[in-house]
Amino acid sequence: GDSVTQMEGPVTLSEEAFLTINCTYTATGYPSLFWYVQYPGEGLQLLLKATKADDKGSNKGFEATYRKETTSFHLEKGSVQVSDSAVYFCALSTTDSWGKLQFGAGTQVVVTP
Amino acid sequence: DAMVIQNPRYQVTQFGKPVTLSCSQTLNHNVMYWYQQKSSQAPKLLFHYYDKDFNNEADTPDNFQSRRPNTSFCFLDIRSPGLGDAAMYLCATSRDNRGRRPDTQYFGPGTRLTVL
Numbered sequence: 001g002d003s004v005t006q007m008e009g010p011v012t013l014s015e016e017a018f019l020t021i022n023c024t025y026t027a028t029g030y031p032s033l034f035w036y037v038q039y040p041g042e043g044l045q046l047l048l049k050a051t052k053a054d055d056k057g058s059n060k061g062f063e064a065t066y067r068k069e070t071t072s073f074h075l076e077k078g079s080v081q082v083s084d085s086a087v088y089f090c091a092l093s094t095t096d097s098w099g100k101l102q103f104g105a106g107t108q109v110v111v112t113p
Numbered sequence: 114d115a116m117v118i119q120n121p122r123y124q125v126t127q128f129g130k131p132v133t134l135s136c137s138q139t140l141n142h143n144v145m146y147w148y149q150q151k152s153s154q155a156p157k158l159l160f161h162y163y164d165k166d167f168n169n170e171a172d173t174p175d176n177f178q179s180r181r182p183n184t185s186f187c188f189l190d191i192r193s194p195g196l197g198d199a200a201m202y203l204c205a206t207s208r209d210n211r212g213r214r215p216d217t218q219y220f221g222p223g224t225r226l227t228v229l
Contacts, residue, residue: 034217041225042222043222044156045220049217089155099207099216100161101158103156105155106155108153
């Protein structure tokens with residue numbers, strides 16, 4: 001079945017540091033890939049997405065590239081801020097699964113001043 | 114702004130006392146979802162509606178029911194809440210993209226349920 005594996009947290013960084021969160025997937029269909037962010041006590045917000053190989057999603061300084069050859073969708077940001085402290089979820093959905101989201105376990109990111 | 118709204122944001126109920134959580138949307142999406150999220154875990158899909166067509170996940174307990182009276186509203190009913198049902202409940206919506214690329218799900222802010 002479909003699955004998403006992302007690096008465990010918490011990831012603790014200083015402000016202005018470079019952030020990478022690794023995400024790899026297995027899927028029987030041809031998935032769309034998503035990164036969602038969840039701030040404390042809030043719902044999930046779509047951060048970025050990519051729907052086909054080599055697509056790059058970007059938003060708020062975050063980027064992720066859909067790599068079919070390595071089945072990966074790693075999230076990166078060049079200079080994090082304290083306000084980026086949150087839990088980040090990598091997810092996929094396929095046409096075979098009517099769009100059902102398969103989430104990774106989530107990675108907590110803590111950015112200190 | 115078009116959005117997904119959940120009420121209330123915080124709900125306290127007693128063990129065994131039925132409770133209803135509400136979700137509404139102004140996006141005019143025809144697919145709506147309910148997720149349960151426990152602390153430090155990923156959201157777990159309970160069920161979804163494709164228009165009025167209800168689809169239950171195989172491992173969703175019978176204690177959880179849902180109603181969708183129209184396109185805009187969807188309710189989650191917990192018939193006899195147990196202590197293990199304390200969680201954040203998230204509603205999400207998406208457009209019908211069946212047969213094409215899966216469309217994005219848009220989430221509400223969630224309702225945090227406490228069971229005493």
